[in-house]
Amino acid sequence: MKKLVVVILALSLPGGRCAPTDPDVGIQYHSGGLSIDISVGRHLNASSCKQLKEQYNTKDDGLYYLTSSSGTEYMTFCDMTTAGGGWTLVAGARENNMYGRCTVGDRWSSQQGNDINNPGGDGNWDNTNTFGTPEGATADDFKNPGYYDITAEDMSVWHVPNKALHPTWKSSSILRYHTDSKFFTQYGGNLYGLFKRYPVRYGIGQCNVNLGPSIPVKYDLGSPDTNKLFYGPNSRGEFQPGFITFRAINNERAAMAICSGVKPTGCNTEHYCIGGGGFWPEAGPRQCGDFASFDGEGYGTNLGWSASKEITEATVLLFYR
Numbered sequence: 150m151k152k153l154v155v156v157i158l159a160l161s162l163p164g165g166r167c168a169p170t171d172p173d174v175g176i177q178y179h180s181g182g183l184s185i186d187i188s189v190g191r192h193l194n195a196s197s198c199k200q201l202k203e204q205y206n207t208k209d210d211g212l213y214y215l216t217s218s219s220g221t222e223y224m225t226f227c228d229m230t231t232a233g234g235g236w237t238l239v240a241g242a243r244e245n246n247m248y249g250r251c252t253v254g255d256r257w258s259s260q261q262g263n264d265i266n267n268p269g270g271d272g273n274w275d276n277t278n279t280f281g282t283p284e285g286a287t288a289d290d291f292k293n294p295g296y297y298d299i300t301a302e303d304m305s306v307w308h309v310p311n312k313a314l315h316p317t318w319k320s321s322s323i324l325r326y327h328t329d330s331k332f333f334t335q336y337g338g339n340l341y342g343l344f345k346r347y348p349v350r351y352g353i354g355q356c357n358v359n360l361g362p363s364i365p366v367k368y369d370l371g372s373p374d375t376n377k378l379f380y381g382p383n384s385r386g387e388f389q390p391g392f393i394t395f396r397a398i399n400n401e402r403a404a405m406a407i408c409s410g411v412k413p414t415g416c417n418t419e420h421y422c423i424g425g426g427g428f429w430p431e432a433g434p435r436q437c438g439d440f441a442s443f444d445g446e447g448y449g450t451n452l453g454w455s456a457s458k459e460i461t462e463a464t465v466l467l468f469y470r
Contacts, residue, residue, distance in 0.1 A: 197299050198227035199235035199470050208234070210319065212283055217294040225283045225293050226315055228305065228468060231369050232327055236305045236468035239296040240340070241286035242407075242423055243311055243464040247444050250434035251427065256280060256290040257406065258441070259427035263434030268351035270427030274406050275344035287313045287464040290439075297341035301469035302331040304340075306366075306393065306409055308463040318466070323459050324379070325370040326410060327468075328393065332364045336395075339469060347396035349406045351428040354398050356416035361396030363412040376410040379460035380421045381445065383453050387415025397422045401430040405441060409465055420445050420454045423465060 192214045193205050201207040201215075213227050215237070228236035245254035251263050251270070259270030271278075273292060281291030287309050305327035309318045319325075336343040347361040368376070373390035380388075392412035397405045400416040406424030413422070419429065419441040429436035436442040440461060442454070449458025 197235070197295065197301075197469070198225075198229065198237040201227060202229060202235035212315065215295065217298040219294075219298075221294050223293050223295070225295060226286070226318075228319070231305065231319075231325070232329070232367070236327075236470045237295050237299060237301075238283060238286065238291075238466060238468050239293055239299065240467040241281065241291035241464050242439055242467070243287065243290060244438065244440035244443070244461065245289070247438070247440065247448055247461065249438070251437035254290070255437075255439050256292075257424040257439045258437065259425075261427065263428055263437040265351065265428045265430075267427035268353075269348065270350075270425065274349045274424060275341060277341070284315055286315070286466060287311055287318070295469065297339060299469050300338040301333045303328040303333065303470050304393070305369075305468040305470065307466040307468070308409070308460060309466055310459075311462050311464055313464075322370060323463055324368075324376060324410065326366040326368045326376075326393075327470075328364050328366055330364060332362065333469075336362060340467070343395055344406070349396055349404045349424065350426040351404060351430075352402050353396075353404055353426075355402065356398045356400055356418075357413070359396075359398055360413065361394065363392045363394040363408075365391060366393055366410065373410075379451075379457045380411075381451055381453050381455045383445075384417070384421045384456070387417060388413050388421060394422070399431075403429040403431075403436070403441075407465070417454065421456065 195201045210229050216222050226238040242257045251259040277297050279292050281289050307322045308324040309322045313321045376390040377385050388411035390411050394408035394412050397408050397413050397418040399418045404426050405418050405422035408422040419436045443456040443461045445454030447455050449461050451457040
């Protein structure tokens with residue numbers, strides 16, 4: 150007679166507890182300062198967090214694996230609770246060194262210096278380059294395949310203090326808002342497609358003549374008034390809060406990629422818009438960088454043209470749905 154032997158394997162945790170071996174089951178265990186997150190990296194066959202939400206009824210914010218249209222598997226953060234959930238993190242932009250003008254780390258403008266012969270800078274707003282990790286998205290710049298691969302309708306933006314850990318992003322954020330007009334259906338389906346239509350490069354146009362689309366937003370944390378106060382008093386006089394704007398151009402024809410939470414009505418956009426091309430003529434390289442001239446009248450002073458320290462030292466996380 151043959152005997153059937155059943156072997157049960159389990160991951161032992163402190164205190165004799167066991168963790169499930171099913172990769173789709175997630176738990177967190179905390180003991181004596183030790184944190185083990187077995188929910189990280191849940192594998193389900195989906196191309197976006199929206200698909201995870203709709204097909205698998207996934208409800209928790211956190212890190213998940215997604216698969217691109219070419220079969221590339223990658224991990225990202227999903228916001229499953231804001232405004233119905235299903236938001237996929239695709240990019241994060243931060244200023245790694247306000248005093249380093251278009252130097253290493255300025256991936257959303259130029260890492261090659263302030264150069265009129267390189268008007269598009271690194272070009273990461275409209276290319277398929279990827280960099281960074283989802284866990285480190287507030288400690289370094291981040292961009293995953295979803296940025297160009299996911300066909301989206303709307304986007305969400307979080308301003309999160311630099312170096313915050315991902316489980317605290319939502320609770321520690323200083324500003325959060327999203328669109329709900331399905332504007333991406335008119336502009337290429339995602340930021341990659343939008344910036345192909347509205348390239349971010351020096352000399353591409355003129356202020357307020359060649360401005361890209363401005364889309365109304367709804368605030369999940371904050372308001373138009375609080376949004377406005379993160380920027381200097383001079384800046385407040387030349388924008389309207391409650392929007393997200395793409396491809397702004399300043400007085401000197403330097404281009405910025407995104408004006409977070411505002412629609413420019415003036416031309417000093419370097420003080421309240423982020424990202425850009427590879428050349429800023431005014432006092433070059435004084436304005437060259439990912440957060441070009443947020444320190445117009447001193448770092449974090451919130452005086453004159455200077456933005457507040459809070460917004461200057463916050464990563465801009467970009468989500469699709």
